[in-house]
Amino acid sequence: MSPFDRYLHAVLVRAEHEAREDGSSTVEAGHLLLAIAGEGHADTRRVLEPAGLDRAAVRAALDREFEHSLSAVGVSRAAHTLPRPSGRPAHPGMGTSAKLVLERGFAAVPRKKDLRPGHLLLGVLTAEVGTVPRALALAGSDRAALLAAVRQALTDPT
Amino acid sequence: MPDDPIIPPPDTADALAAVAALRRLADQLEDAAVEQAMRGGWSWPRVAEALGVTRQAVYKKHARRLIAAGVELRRRQG
Numbered sequence: 001m002s003p004f005d006r007y008l009h010a011v012l013v014r015a016e017h018e019a020r021e022d023g024s025s026t027v028e029a030g031h032l033l034l035a036i037a038g039e040g041h042a043d044t045r046r047v048l049e050p051a052g053l054d055r056a057a058v059r060a061a062l063d064r065e066f067e068h069s070l071s072a073v074g075v076s077r078a079a080h081t082l083p084r085p086s087g088r089p090a091h092p093g094m095g096t097s098a099k100l101v102l103e104r105g106f107a108a109v110p111r112k113k114d115l116r117p118g119h120l121l122l123g124v125l126t127a128e129v130g131t132v133p134r135a136l137a138l139a140g141s142d143r144a145a146l147l148a149a150v151r152q153a154l155t156d157p158t
Numbered sequence: 159m160p161d162d163p164i165i166p167p168p169d170t171a172d173a174l175a176a177v178a179a180l181r182r183l184a185d186q187l188e189d190a191a192v193e194q195a196m197r198g199g200w201s202w203p204r205v206a207e208a209l210g211v212t213r214q215a216v217y218k219k220h221a222r223r224l225i226a227a228g229v230e231l232r233r234r235q236g
Contacts (some may be wrong), residue, residue: 023186069179072172077183085189086227134175 004115011035011120019092023085026095029132030062033124041117047149048121051141061139065131068138097130118154125150192220193229201232 001009012027014035019027036044038055048054053061067077094102105123109115125147127133136143188209195205206213224231 023189024182025185065175066179066182069172069175070183072169073176073180075176075180075183079183080187080190082187082190082194085186085193086223086229088223090222129171129174131175131178134171 002113004117007039007041007117008115008120011039014038015098016092020087023087024095025088025092027092027098028095029097029101029124029127029130030058030135032098032101032120033132034058034062036117036121036124043116043118043153044121044150046153047118047146050149051146053139053141053146057139058135061135061141062131064138065135069134097127097132100127116154118150122147122150122154189220189223192216193224193227196220196224196229196231199232 011032012035015027015031018031018034018038019025022031024031034055037048037053037058070077101120101123103123104126105119105121106112106115108119108122124132125143133143136146192205192209195208200208202213202217206216209216221231
């Protein structure tokens with residue numbers, strides 16, 4: 001197992017945990033971003049930390065996006081008061097947005113052995129629409145600047 | 159009838175994101191409501207009919223989760 005394979009595995013395990021916590025039957029791009037922030041690899045910390053994006057900040061941003069998007073059609077997250085359902089025991093599958101993250105991250109390098117942790121974050125930040133870019137915008141994070149920072153970190157490893 | 163200009167909705171991105179968020183909220187509500195029904199002794203066919211889906215669909219989606227949570231499931235409506 002290469003260092004990147006180990007990193008990818010650790011992030012995917014974390015992302016599955018995030019999806020289950022979220023009551024989601026699939027791992028989505030937001031769960032990958034939570035996992036990347038939580039895993040805290042030096043390459044991604046260089047990009048996320050100056051922007052104040054630790055795991056808790058990403059979680060808060062995703063929650064805010066959910067509430068904001070519901071409110072666009074007059075619905076509140078607190079619209080029902082049923083107790084929180086029991087979690088799903090099974091492994092959540094990879095959702096469409098998470099598959100796109102991996103595709104885009106992997107497409108950034110000519111050979112698989114060139115993959116580094118930053119490429120996963122690059123895959124997340126490349127999405128122009130969807131939950132993650134909206135959450136980042138609502139949190140006041142500049143996605144284009146983050147993208148430039150991750151590109152810079154990938155070309156200039158320390 | 160003259161051609162009406164196409165008036166764009168106030169914010170396309172918000173409208174699309176609302177669809178995604180409503181699906182997520184509906185999934186969460188379904189998980190909670192089905193669990194409440196099964197804990198309350200409802201049968202699968204009754205829950206399925208109330209949701210307007212097939213028995214197989216509701217069973218496939220929720221049985222494993224509820225069994226793992228220790229919910230006692232009824233086979234048949236008494």
